[in-house]
Amino acid sequence: MSSESAEFELAVPLEYHNVEGPAATSATATKEELLDVHAMMHRIRRMEISCDNEYKDKNIRGFCHLYDGQEAVAMGMRAAMTSRDNIIGTYRCHALQLMRGDTVSRIVGELFGRAGGSSAGKGGSMHFYSKQNRFWGGAGIVGAQVPVGAGIAFADRFNAIAEGASRDGPFPITVAMFGDGAANQGQIWEAANMSKLWHLPCIFFCENNxxxxxxxxxxxxxxPRYFTQGGEAIPGIRINGMDYLSVREGMKWAKSYVERGQPLFVEVVTYRYHGHSMSDPGITYRGKDEVKQMRETKDCIKLVSKRIVDSGWASEKELKDREKAIKAEVAKEVELARAMPLPDAEELYTHVLHNETPKFIRGIDIGSSRVA
Amino acid sequence: MALRRALARVSGAQSSGRALAAAGARALSSEAAVEVPRLGQVDAIPSGPATRMNLFTAINQGMRAAMQTDDDCILFGEDVAFGGVFRCSMGLREEFGGERVFNTPLCEQGIAGFAIGYAATGRSCIAELQFADYIFPAFDQIVNEAAKFRYRSGGQFDCGGVTFRSPCGAVGHGGLYHSQSPEAYFAHTPGLKVVMPRSPAQAKGLLLSCIRDPNPCLFFEPKALYRASVEDVPDADYEIPIGKAEVVTAGDDVTLVAWGAQVHVMEKAAAMARDKLGVSCEVIDLRSILPWDAETVAASVNKTGRVVIAHEAPKTGGFAAEVASEIQERCFLRLEAPIQRVTGYDTPFPLAFERHYVPDALKVFEAVKAATSF
Structure with a gap:
């Protein structure tokens, strides 16, 4: 059984600000866990590459932000959290939705604007949600989701105390995510300040790509040391976001700290391979060499693969075969999405308000007009 | 306690569910000090026991009723725990505790986002933005997050339990940043409801509707009326439907449309027109401008053929423009005179020139004359 579990060195130790936590220079993982993480990361990457292709073929329109490169972040979060914990994310949220239990076909269906998409075709790339798994969505406005996350954290604490929990928790936690680009928005600090004042179980989670x-x-x-943003008031932790095990270890500690009603800044240092969005080739403000070097030396899937192979849990060929199978599976899911019908025109007017009044929608000719 | 909370939660914002929650709350709660009948939505101010009070006291009563019937309903904002700058939340912290009534830092964008997050969990909250002039830092949260949460998630999430309360309008000396009336900005945003009461009894019923409405609501309180407007307010728990205007004074010759404090200006002008011109004016209080009751206004204009609309906000892009546009669509052949708008000027709200700026009865009277002599 010893071959089923192994200890791995973490290349970059966890770094703390104004708080003491475990040094975590190494972490243990099982064969089963790493094979699952390898498959899931690869699934995310194939999904994002498929989105890139579909966008170029004009099957996906509008704005689309891809997650490839950052897979370890989503997977490390998943390992440390339960479905009682809340996540409210940024617009770069395809992988978060998949991690929170949705399927590739529903996600790509949403990007295609189909009725069977995750948000019934009404959200698109930036707006995925999962009520039962407490994923409160991607937000189209940079940083706007962060104070909303503080409100969710307040509700959980308020509810737990009203139902008899100790005022020191443990409470379900809320991870309010933002990117390095949003980190200097005023509302990030507004929310963090309130969270500290009101003892909210909220992580201010900076995905620094x-x-x-x-x-x-x-x-x-x-x-740019975003984990120190809380200054004297709120501690922080910096995690290597290119290593699944680092994110898992860091987030496990972060959760144990925050669930007592103490907010925390978490910075995961990661890297996106694609540009910011589809209109950004991603190589005008950074060199091709930089991206190439990151792919070759820091890639999060390569790291997991190496650990699996080094532990003798699978050969390189076996992993390649698995990757091929996932590629085929994602391709199949994309076709399922393509076959989904478009939403009815009536959907234009639904979900504006609760119990809407009917509205007239002019069709191409008057005969195809309808009342929603 | 647990059952009471569960009932309130399950009921959501459905009217029948709420009645059930209220019944449950009454049955289970021995600490409720006074048994107040719950009447649900009413077309007219209910009869029955009433107490004479001013506008801020009526708002206080409305919030108290909302918090008594829903244990998850919370209230927060700048200095609300001490009663609020206009005294609207006096005594509520003492009654409901610091967990439910608390002060926030001075950060409107954060307050609004926080309120939306709380409401997104299916609970209701009242967020006070201390002056409507301070709502602009929260504009993005209200317009982009609150209003669109339901739509963009295909109906999976909403924050219908949120009500933003904010004092608005001229007060005699407020100057640029304590006097504005920003309702038209929000009327341009599907997904929101925008309400402005004219009096204490209206305020209590409309506020209770906003808090219990399953959509995000903005409730603008004309601050000049907080103490000045006094009337009998029913002790009962009642809701005035949002989106229904009220004909305050019936008349035949000219329709006067307003909301908030301007309704009183219209009433004064109507009396002047009757006494000095022998002109009979019909005064309509829109009560809410999103949605707004075009049917009631159109029915009146089809009768009178003449209309004057007043608001304190600047003329260009003001809500009177929307009302005028809809009237000409619906009543084009019945109009006997150009639609008159009596509004603030297209300037920042002035400190020294407030009397020149704010529409008063004389300006409305002049507009009535223009409409009747065209």
């Missing part, structure tokens, strides 16, 4: 759109952190932040 090094660029706020096309501007590097050094150029857009006077303090």
């Amino acid at each position: 090094q660029y706020g759109m096309g501007t590097s952190v050094e150029r857009h932040s006077s303090n």
Whole structure:
């Protein structure tokens, strides 16, 4: 059984601000866990690459932000959290939705604007939600989701105390995510300040992928050490976001800290391979060499694969076969999405208000007009 | 306690469910000090026991009723725990505790986002933005998050339990940043409801509707009326439906349309027109401008053929423009004179020139003359 579990060194130790936590220079993982994480990360990457292709074929329109490169972040969060915990994310949220239990076909269906998409075709790339798994969505406005997350955290604490929980928790936690580009929005601090005052179980989670759109952190932040943003008031932790096990270990500790009603800043340092959105080739403000080097030396899937192979849990060929199978599976899911019908025109007017009044929608000819 | 909370939660915002929750709350709660009958939505101010009070006291009563019938309903804003700058939340912290009534830091964008997050969990909250002039830092949260949460999630999530309360309008000395009436900005946003009461009894019923409405609501309180407007307010728990205007004074010759404090200006002008011109004016209080009751206004204009609309906000892009546009669509052949707008000027709200700026009865009277002599 010893071959089923192994200890792995973490290349970058966890770094703390104003708080003491475990050094975590290594972490243990099982064969089953790493094979599952390998498959899931690969699924995310194939989904995002498929989205890239579909966008180029004009089957996906509008705005689309891809997650490839950052897979370890979503997977590490998943390992540390339960479905009672809340996540409210940024617009770069395809992977979060998949991690929270949705399927590739429903996600791609949403990007195609289909009725069978995750949000009935009414949200698109930036707006995925899962009520039962407490994923409160991606938000189209940079940073706007963060104070909303504080309100969710308040509701959980309020509810738990009203139902007899201790005032020190443990409470379900809320992870309010934002990127490095949003980190200097005023509302991030507004929400953090309230969370500290009111003892909210809220993580202010900065996914630092090094660029706020096309501007590097050094150029857009006077303090790019985002885990120190809480200053004297709120502690922080910095995690290597290219290593699944680092994110898992860091988030496990973060959850144990926050669930007592103490907010925390978490910074995961990661990297996106694609540009900010589909209109950004991603190589005007950073060199091709930089991206290439990140792919070759820091890639989160490569790291997991290496650990699996080094532990003798699978050969490189076996992993390649698994990747091929996932590629085929994602391709099949994309076809399922393509076959989904478009939403009815009546849907234009639904979900504006609760119990809407009927409205007239002019069709191409008057005969195809209808009342929603 | 648990059952009471569960009942309130399950009931959501459905009217029948709420009645059930109220019944449950009464049955289970021995601490409720006074047994107040719940009447649900009413077309007219209910009869029955009433107490004479001013506008801020009526708002206080409305919030108290909402919090008594829903244990998850919370209230927060700048200084609300001490009663609020206009005294609207006096005594509520003492009655409901600091967990449910609390002060926020001075950060409107954060307050609004926080309120939306709380409401997104299926609970209701009242967020006070201390002056409507301070609502602009929260504009993005209200317009982009609150109003669109339901739509963009295909109906999976909403924040219908949120009500933003905010004092608005001229007060005699408020100057640029304590006098504005920003309702028209929000009327341009599907997904919101925008309400402005004219008096204490209206305020209590409309506020209770807003808090219990399953959509995000903005409730603008004309601050000049907080103490000045006094009338009998029913002790009962009642809701005035949002989106239904009220014909305050019936008349035949000219329709006067307003909301909030301007309704009183219209009434004064109507009396002047009757006494000095022998002109009979019909005064309509829209009560809510999103949705607004075009049917009631059109029915009146089809009768009178003449219309004057007044509001304190600047003329260009003001809500009177929307009302005028809808009237000409619906009543084009019945109009006997150009639609008259009596509004603030297209300037920032002035400190020294407030009397020149705010529509008064004389300006409305002049507009009535223009409409009747065209």
